Amino acid sequence: xxxxxxxxxxxxxxxxxxxxxxxxxLADLFRETAPDDVPVVIxxxxxxxxxxxxxxxxxxxSRPVPPAAxxxxxxxxxxxxxxxxxKVAGPGSQAERTRLVGALMGAATAAEQRFLLGLITGEVRxxxxxxxxxxxxxxxxxxxxxxxRRAVMLAGSLQTVAEALLADGPPALARFRLTVGRPxxxxxxxxxxSVAEAVGKLGTCxxxxxxxxxxxxxxxxxxxxxxxxxxxxxxxxxxxxxxxxARELPGDRFILDGExxxxxxxxxxxxxxxxxxxxxxxxxxxxAAREVPVSPVFFDVLSAGDHDLLDLPFADRHTELARLVxxxxxxxxxxxxxxxxxxxxxxxxxxxxxxxxxxxxVKALDxxxxxxxxxxxxxxxxxxxxxxxxxxxxxxxxxxRTGRLSNLHLGARTRDGGFAMLGKTFKGMTDAMLEWxxxxxxELEVSDDGGVVTVRPSLVVEIAYDGLQRSSRYxxxxxxxxxxxxxxxxxxxxxxxxTVETLLAAHPEVRR
DNA sequence: TTCCGACAGTGGGGTCGCAAT
DNA sequence: ATTGCGACCCCACTATCGGAA
Numbered sequence: 292x293x294x295x296x297x298x299x300x301x302x303x304x305x306x307x308x309x310x311x312x313x314x315x316x317l318a319d320l321f322r323e324t325a326p327d328d329v330p331v332v333i334x335x336x337x338x339x340x341x342x343x344x345x346x347x348x349x350x351x352x353s354r355p356v357p358p359a360a361x362x363x364x365x366x367x368x369x370x371x372x373x374x375x376x377x378k379v380a381g382p383g384s385q386a387e388r389t390r391l392v393g394a395l396m397g398a399a400t401a402a403e404q405r406f407l408l409g410l411i412t413g414e415v416r417x418x419x420x421x422x423x424x425x426x427x428x429x430x431x432x433x434x435x436x437x438x439x440r441r442a443v444m445l446a447g448s449l450q451t452v453a454e455a456l457l458a459d460g461p462p463a464l465a466r467f468r469l470t471v472g473r474p475x476x477x478x479x480x481x482x483x484x485s486v487a488e489a490v491g492k493l494g495t496c497x498x499x500x501x502x503x504x505x506x507x508x509x510x511x512x513x514x515x516x517x518x519x520x521x522x523x524x525x526x527x528x529x530x531x532x533x534x535x536x537a538r539e540l541p542g543d544r545f546i547l548d549g550e551x552x553x554x555x556x557x558x559x560x561x562x563x564x565x566x567x568x569x570x571x572x573x574x575x576x577x578x579a580a581r582e583v584p585v586s587p588v589f590f591d592v593l594s595a596g597d598h599d600l601l602d603l604p605f606a607d608r609h610t611e612l613a614r615l616v617x618x619x620x621x622x623x624x625x626x627x628x629x630x631x632x633x634x635x636x637x638x639x640x641x642x643x644x645x646x647x648x649x650x651x652x653v654k655a656l657d658x659x660x661x662x663x664x665x666x667x668x669x670x671x672x673x674x675x676x677x678x679x680x681x682x683x684x685x686x687x688x689x690x691x692r693t694g695r696l697s698n699l700h701l702g703a704r705t706r707d708g709g710f711a712m713l714g715k716t717f718k719g720m721t722d723a724m725l726e727w728x729x730x731x732x733x734e735l736e737v738s739d740d741g742g743v744v745t746v747r748p749s750l751v752v753e754i755a756y757d758g759l760q761r762s763s764r765y766x767x768x769x770x771x772x773x774x775x776x777x778x779x780x781x782x783x784x785x786x787x788x789x790t791v792e793t794l795l796a797a798h799p800e801v802r803r
Numbered sequence: 804t805t806c807c808g809a810c811a812g813t814g815g816g817g818t819c820g821c822a823a824t
Numbered sequence: 825a826t827t828g829c830g831a832c833c834c835c836a837c838t839a840t841c842g843g844a845a
Contacts, residue, residue: 308840308841309841309842310810310840310841310842311841311842343831344830344831344832345830346821346829346830346831347830348829348830348831349829349830350828350829350830351829380821380822381821381822382822382823383822384821384822385821385822385823385829386823414812416811416812417811418810418811418812418840419810419811420810420811421810422809422810422811423810423811482836482837503834504834505833505834506833506834520832520833521833521834522832522833524832524833563817563833563834564816564817564818564834566833567817567818567819567832567833567834568817568818568819570818570833571817571818571819571820571831571832571833572818572819572820573819573820574819574820664809665808665809665810667807667808688813688814689812689813689814690812690813690814691812691813691839692812692813692814697813697814698813698814698815714815714816715814715815715816716814716815716836717813717814717815717837718813718814718815718835718836718837718838719836719837719838720837720838721837721838721839722838722839755836757835757836760816760817761817762816762817763817764816764817765816770815770816770817771815771816772815772816772834772835773815773816773834773835773836774815774816774836775815775836775837776837
């Protein structure tokens with residue numbers, strides 16, 4: 292199949308609003324795909340490369356290359372070239388990657404270049420990724436969409452399921468079962484604004500502490516232990532403590548779900564930055580493990596012995612978890628009987644925060660494990676802080692925000708009457724707010740370099756954030772975590788904005 | 804008819820590893 | 825030794841479609 296066909300379908304999908312029509316377009320393409328092309332066409336139309344990331348980003352891709360006049364590239368040739376590109380390493384590799392990208396782009400028409408650019412950067416912007424591709428695949432093969440979705444969750448990969456389905460039809464789905472050693476997409480949580488709201492929605496539930504670390508899925512089959520991240524990367528070699536802990540548990544075949552986190556000598560959780568740095572260390576794991584040891588803390592079990600537990604209610608899975616994992620290696624929890632018992636949940640949240648943790652996750656006791664889904668049966672609750680800050684600048688947006696000022700630079704007052712930038716945010720704005728702030732900020736413009744519009748510091752905006760973290764980038768030595776806009780405060784003047792001092796005083800645990 | 808679940812898009816900061824300077 | 829880039833951890837929020845209620 293020619294790459295130009297894919298580029299054309301992708302463009303059509305992007306130009307279509309209705310999801311049903313997007314699905315139909317993908318299904319049509321999948322039907323006409325030859326078996327040999329399937330391993331490439333399916334991921335491409337789901338907006339991903341089968342190779343994963345290539346080590347090529349905007350820096351290399353932003354160099355313009357004259358397009359080819361006629362479409363001649365086949366998808367398999369492109370795939371072969373990108374596989375080569377991904378293998379390049381060592382001294383001189385940047386120049387070599389640039390050369391290979393240039394050669395590929397030079398063989399592509401303008402339309403194909405646009406498609407390739409989106410694929411390689413991971414931003415196809417066609418309004419259809421895995422979920423729509425799954426629907427399209429189901430439609431093309433006559434399989435049940437729910438069955439395809441489940442197979443993809445269990446395989447951890449759309450591509451594997453697509454190949455099997457297009458080769459053998461719907462019966463192939465039965466081959467995809469939960470298997471120890473093969474990672475499953477983890478269940479995710481929604482956000483609730485309060486414990487009362489969460490308990491109100493779920494009724495009888497468990498309230499569990501939410502640790503601010505790295506999500507892990509731990510598989511053990513006899514002596515073989517593997518550890519996977521949320522995106523199913525294998526990080527076993529970086530976490531010897533987790534392997535050792537898993538081997539000491541009484542069962543010898545299981546899949547556990549939990550969090551890895553580092554505690555200091557006093558038993559307090561270290562900051563996310565410290566835990567994440569440790570988990571990211573690969574070159575000298577032994578040294579990293581001595582300096583920042585981590586502990587696994589589990590909250591769910593997906594499989595035990597030869598039993599697939601995914602469809603069991605959470606209450607039953609937890610009974611199994613308690614059999615397998617001793618209490619210190621499990622997340623703390625409280626059982627709550629329903630909305631009448633909210634006070635107990637509130638107290639548990641307060642105690643969890645006193646222990647230095649992030650918040651809680653409220654979980655329905657009757658819900659199955661919805662692999663790969665952000666199910667409504669897990670609701671996280673974290674405290675939210677707010678500040679009144681001043682807009683120092685704004686950046687021109689991309690995609691659907693093109694032509695609008697989007698990303699705000701936020702400043703707090705300093706003692707000398709100036710402002711110190713604390714970070715940026717693009718979150719929380721409605722389309723109407725984007726429209727309004729673009730016009731308002733243009734009135735305050737001091738300069739525009741094409742990317743950043745600097746303004747007179749006079750507009751006050753209320754910002755919500757999850758906490759403070761250390762920063763080497765910003766002048767106050769700290770930055771806001773997950774900053775988002777709540778509303779503009781036109782009733783406030785910049786002299787009334789919050790100061791760096793009050794911010795630091797509100798977060799004494801963050802030392803600069 | 805209205806409501807709500809699921810998705811995609813729009814990017815944020817930090818840290819590590821690697822290659823280039 | 826330092827700098828820049830890319831990958832991958834953490835993530836919030838809004839708009840939209842289409843099925844559920």
